[in-house]
Amino acid sequence: MSQRRATRGGAYAALPDADDAAPLLSRQHGGTLALHPQSRSYSYSYGPSGVSGLLHNRTALASALFVSIGGLLFGYDQGVVANVLVMPAFVARWPIGAWEKGVLTAALELGSLAGALTSGVLADRYSRRTSILTACIVFCLGSTLQTGAQTLTHLILGRAIGGVGVGALSMLSPLYMAEISPPEVRGALMALEQLAIVFGAVLGFWTGYFTRDIPGDVSFRLPLGIQLVPGIVLALGSLLLPPSPRLLVLHGDTNAALVALGTLRRRPRTDTLVQIELLEMQVEVVLLARAAGGTSGKLGSLRAERRAWARLFSPGYAQRTAIGVMMMFFQQWSGINALLYYGPTLMRALGLGLQGDGVNLLVSGGIGIVQFLAVLPAIVFIDRLGRKPLLRGGSMVMTLAHFCIAVLVRQYSDDWPSHTLAAWISVGCVYLFTAAYGVSYGPIGWILPSEVFPLSTRSKGVALATASNWFNNFLIGLVTPELMEVSASGTFMIFAVACFLGYLWSTYLVPETANVSLEEIDAVFGSDAGLEELELKSQIEEELGLHDLVRQWGTPDPDHTS
Numbered sequence: 001m002s003q004r005r006a007t008r009g010g011a012y013a014a015l016p017d018a019d020d021a022a023p024l025l026s027r028q029h030g031g032t033l034a035l036h037p038q039s040r041s042y043s044y045s046y047g048p049s050g051v052s053g054l055l056h057n058r059t060a061l062a063s064a065l066f067v068s069i070g071g072l073l074f075g076y077d078q079g080v081v082a083n084v085l086v087m088p089a090f091v092a093r094w095p096i097g098a099w100e101k102g103v104l105t106a107a108l109e110l111g112s113l114a115g116a117l118t119s120g121v122l123a124d125r126y127s128r129r130t131s132i133l134t135a136c137i138v139f140c141l142g143s144t145l146q147t148g149a150q151t152l153t154h155l156i157l158g159r160a161i162g163g164v165g166v167g168a169l170s171m172l173s174p175l176y177m178a179e180i181s182p183p184e185v186r187g188a189l190m191a192l193e194q195l196a197i198v199f200g201a202v203l204g205f206w207t208g209y210f211t212r213d214i215p216g217d218v219s220f221r222l223p224l225g226i227q228l229v230p231g232i233v234l235a236l237g238s239l240l241l242p243p244s245p246r247l248l249v250l251h252g253d254t255n256a257a258l259v260a261l262g263t264l265r266r267r268p269r270t271d272t273l274v275q276i277e278l279l280e281m282q283v284e285v286v287l288l289a290r291a292a293g294g295t296s297g298k299l300g301s302l303r304a305e306r307r308a309w310a311r312l313f314s315p316g317y318a319q320r321t322a323i324g325v326m327m328m329f330f331q332q333w334s335g336i337n338a339l340l341y342y343g344p345t346l347m348r349a350l351g352l353g354l355q356g357d358g359v360n361l362l363v364s365g366g367i368g369i370v371q372f373l374a375v376l377p378a379i380v381f382i383d384r385l386g387r388k389p390l391l392r393g394g395s396m397v398m399t400l401a402h403f404c405i406a407v408l409v410r411q412y413s414d415d416w417p418s419h420t421l422a423a424w425i426s427v428g429c430v431y432l433f434t435a436a437y438g439v440s441y442g443p444i445g446w447i448l449p450s451e452v453f454p455l456s457t458r459s460k461g462v463a464l465a466t467a468s469n470w471f472n473n474f475l476i477g478l479v480t481p482e483l484m485e486v487s488a489s490g491t492f493m494i495f496a497v498a499c500f501l502g503y504l505w506s507t508y509l510v511p512e513t514a515n516v517s518l519e520e521i522d523a524v525f526g527s528d529a530g531l532e533e534l535e536l537k538s539q540i541e542e543e544l545g546l547h548d549l550v551r552q553w554g555t556p557d558p559d560h561t562s
């Protein structure tokens with residue numbers, strides 16, 4: 001696969017007198033357009049990256065923060081359920097065994113799998129906003145049923161229905177975020193999804209922790225009911241979100257797309273960079289229609305749906321589909337949820353004298369907080385350093401941490417009390433693993449899949465990647481207890497091997513997507529078929545006037561030429 005580094009922007013016909021190797025820079029309203037005469041390409045940015053870039057893009061930031069409530073709901077459930085299942089009032093009412101507990105957890109995951117897979121249809125046919133609203137309504141129905149559950153069946157059903165909403169939101173939030181972000185801060189904006197998930201988990205954990213001593217059913221009904229509040233807030237607020245300009249272009253509503261883009265970039269509609277970005281979106285849509293022989297079918301019709309799903313597995317797209325699905329495979333097989341779900345058992349086994357609450361706090365509470373803290377540097381560095389270095393570094397450290405635990409458990413598990421140092425090193429490795437995961441596979445799992453697909457397949461591709469997250473999450477929950485039973489050391493070895501495979505995968509198969517506009521990611525996947533497409537693309541760009549626009553604005557300003 002070509003690893004050609006693409007720029008934000010694209011190709012343009014070189015200015016006749018521009019044969020210098022240095023880029024020609026033009027600046028306007030804090031934005032920069034650079035022409036690179038040698039590669040005859042252009043790149044642009046609306047402003048700085050990192051935190052100042054986020055603040056610069058206040059409308060996109062506020063919208064992304066708002067939809068990240070979808071992630072918060074996901075994390076909250078994870079945090080709260082661990083506590084609810086062991087609450088005295090809950091256990092007294094439903095004295096369930098391991099099997100039923102498993103069913104309760106799995107009901108949400110399977111519901112989420114269904115929600116992730118089905119919401120793409122709504123998202124393309126109507127809008128990202130309508131789909132978010134619908135998902136919230138489903139989520140609230142499920143939560144109400146859980147909160148008021150009188151029987152175990154109500155509870156399971158409530159979790160399955162709520163899960164459909166959670167799963168749909170877990171795919172819709174990153175999709176929407178990717179589509180509204182300018183390239184220079186896209187990674188940082190999208191890392192907010194992971195921040196919200198882990199913040200939700202911390203919130204859910206502590207809510208359950210504090211309500212469990214309230215007498216009676218309130219102890220578990222209250223934390224279950226509280227999730228209705230963010231659910232309703234997101235439902236109502238979704239009506240005010242700026243629409244996705246990319247989807248509007250796909251629907252052929254260019255004027256509305258221009259308005260939406262102007263609002264998001266906080267620039268007038270006549271702004272050249274806004275015009276360039278809009279034209280890039282139009283180029284992509286025309287390109288897709290032409291590549292499909294002009295018969296893309298009516299959006300959302302059954303035939304078009306079937307064709308769009310089939311396209312995910314066609315030669316031009318299979319590699320991207322594999323990246324989305326494998327991204328989530330490696331995220332889950334890193335073992336993060338095995339630690340979250342079965343960490344307390346492990347810690348108890350380490351024989352550090354930690355019992356009951358202490359274990360719970362140290363593991364579920366502690367891992368949540370470490371994950372939360374680790375996303376913060378990811379937000380700052382993800383666009384500057386790129387996705388690949390974080391994935392590679394993260395998987396290396398995770399491999400080593402798992403490997404250490406595996407060896408220590410194998411050596412000393414027969415007699416931990418005489419080897420407390422080894423036991424504490426194991427605890428340290430659990431946290432080291434979590435920090436490395438939290439800065440890499442955690443956030444990037446939610447970023448990369450939304451970036452690798454072109455508009456025509458994005459919602460389906462993201463849906464499939466999200467489904468892979470839920471499916472592998474479900475599998476981990478299912479097999480970890482059995483694996484631990486057979487060999488705890490072996491289980492960590494399996495995760496170490498998975499992380500090492502993740503290292504190889506991110507080194508050799510993942511292209512860098514940081515700082516590349518969503519339209520330009522095509523070029524990152526350049527193949528022979530891609531070259532033909534590039535020519536066609538260049539032709540369409542010329543036809544739609546993109547090159548003229550770039551040349552006009554890019555005519556160097558002598559004061560700013562470097």
Ligand SMILES: O[C@H]1[C@H](O)[C@@H](O)[C@H](O)[C@@H](O)[C@H]1O
Nearest residue numbers: 194197336337442445469473
């Ligand atoms: O990104 C999230 C997060 O890291 C959670 O802690 C984990 O439980 C999820 O499965 C994962 O997708």
